[in-house]
Amino acid sequence: MDELDSAAFSVLEAIASNPMGYAADWKRRAGRPVVGSFPMNFPSEIVHAAGALPVIVQESRTPITEGRSLLPEFYCSYTRSVADQAAVGELDVFDAFVLADHCVQLLGAADVIRWAKPETPMHFAQFISSMDDPWSGAQVRDKVASLRVEVEEILDVTIAPEALSASIRAFNKNRHLLRQFYELRKTGRLRVSASQLQVLVKSSMVMEINEHNELLEGLLAGLDPHSHAPDSLVRLHLSGHFCAPPRPELLDLIEECGVLVVNDDLYHGTRYISTDVPEEGDPFDALATWYLDRNISAPCGTRVQRNVDWDTYLVDSLESSGADGVITLMAKFCEPLMLYYPELRKALDTRDIPVLLIETEHEGLAAESVRTRVETFVERIRRQKLKVPSLA
Numbered sequence: 001m002d003e004l005d006s007a008a009f010s011v012l013e014a015i016a017s018n019p020m021g022y023a024a025d026w027k028r029r030a031g032r033p034v035v036g037s038f039p040m041n042f043p044s045e046i047v048h049a050a051g052a053l054p055v056i057v058q059e060s061r062t063p064i065t066e067g068r069s070l071l072p073e074f075y076c077s078y079t080r081s082v083a084d085q086a087a088v089g090e091l092d093v094f095d096a097f098v099l100a101d102h103c104v105q106l107l108g109a110a111d112v113i114r115w116a117k118p119e120t121p122m123h124f125a126q127f128i129s130s131m132d133d134p135w136s137g138a139q140v141r142d143k144v145a146s147l148r149v150e151v152e153e154i155l156d157v158t159i160a161p162e163a164l165s166a167s168i169r170a171f172n173k174n175r176h177l178l179r180q181f182y183e184l185r186k187t188g189r190l191r192v193s194a195s196q197l198q199v200l201v202k203s204s205m206v207m208e209i210n211e212h213n214e215l216l217e218g219l220l221a222g223l224d225p226h227s228h229a230p231d232s233l234v235r236l237h238l239s240g241h242f243c244a245p246p247r248p249e250l251l252d253l254i255e256e257c258g259v260l261v262v263n264d265d266l267y268h269g270t271r272y273i274s275t276d277v278p279e280e281g282d283p284f285d286a287l288a289t290w291y292l293d294r295n296i297s298a299p300c301g302t303r304v305q306r307n308v309d310w311d312t313y314l315v316d317s318l319e320s321s322g323a324d325g326v327i328t329l330m331a332k333f334c335e336p337l338m339l340y341y342p343e344l345r346k347a348l349d350t351r352d353i354p355v356l357l358i359e360t361e362h363e364g365l366a367a368e369s370v371r372t373r374v375e376t377f378v379e380r381i382r383r384q385k386l387k388v389p390s391l392a
């Protein structure tokens with residue numbers, strides 16, 4: 001898999017592995033503030049339009065030390081890592097924090113930041129999670145309005161609608177560019193690994209969006225897709241993993257087992273880039289529309305909506321990508337995913353679609369045990385396709 005071996009990719013890779021280094025460097029270069037936000041539904045456009053750098057706070061790879069005593073062990077690795085980063089000073093680059101989601105574990109991490117950095121403003125917009133109640137649209141518009149006021153106060157600026165429209169166009173362009181890589185991967189003609197795609201998405205969550213767009217355009221111009229997809233590999237869909245990216249070495253390990261990942265619904269993947277903000281009409285209203293649309297284009301287990309569900313979306317995605325099965329990646333103690341997974345499993349089992357659950361942890365990866373499980377899963381799919389009776 002070598003299509004992305006270029007200087008531009010190396011830059012993105014370095015930034016994805018050191019987001020705080022990039023943020024500090026940007027702050028020095030631009031002389032403007034850096035605002036941290038949290039997964040999975042914060043509209044970065046509003047911070048960008050205020051002249052600051054919006055950065056989605058990432059899980060750190062460093063071991064959790066001081067954070068151990070600040071959140072219970074049964075919190076997910078993302079929130080425990082955020083708490084640890086706050087306690088050891090790794091979040092000092094941020095001039096303010098903003099969030100719109102209200103997973104209870106995320107709120108715990110936000111409380112630790114408030115405790116560790118009492119001088120840094122933190123605004124909680126709390127977008128409604130019930131998406132299709134009669135009052136949902138009005139509630140989200142109200143929250144966007146209060147978010148605007150808060151961001152303007154914190155950064156001491158006025159956000160002009162024209163500035164927000166320009167930011168919306170830049171972020172839409174970014175999503176459009178990223179989706180082109182995903183579309184090419186779905187055909188199997190672009191042999192880009194899941195960990196390489198993760199670099200593209202993760203760096204977009206951190207970088208100034210116009211800088212990121214420029215690098216993506218360079219990468220796309222250099223692509224040379226194959227004329228056809230390799231047919232010896234088992235095509236899989238990666239599902240789950242909210243808020244934080246699965247370890248790149250886990251993604252590489254999966255693909256080393258004779259797998260071609262053709263699609264995903266990971267947050268550091270298609271979920272993040274699924275939905276554009278409308279470019280017509282009032283740009284602040286457009287952010288509210290974007291939030292409500294996101295759960296239609298990529299339904300999430302953290303949201304409630306009567307007319308869409310994640311299992312139907314997943315089954316439809318498998319049909320469109322031709323995936324032979326699903327690997328669900330679940331961060332240990334991620335309650336929303338733990339609670340939703342039985343529904344997904346039932347929908348897949350009913351249709352005889354193979355599914356493998358892999359639980360991930362901050363502290364490491366039991367590589368050989370995971371390899372054995374993935375190899376067995378792949379072999380089961382191969383036999384199923386050839387209609388050879390399973391040995392299990």
Ligand code: SF4
Pocket residue numbers: 076077078079103104105106242243244302331333334335336337
């Ligand atoms: S949704 Fe899951 S991964 Fe995200 S903060 Fe909540 S528990 Fe953690």
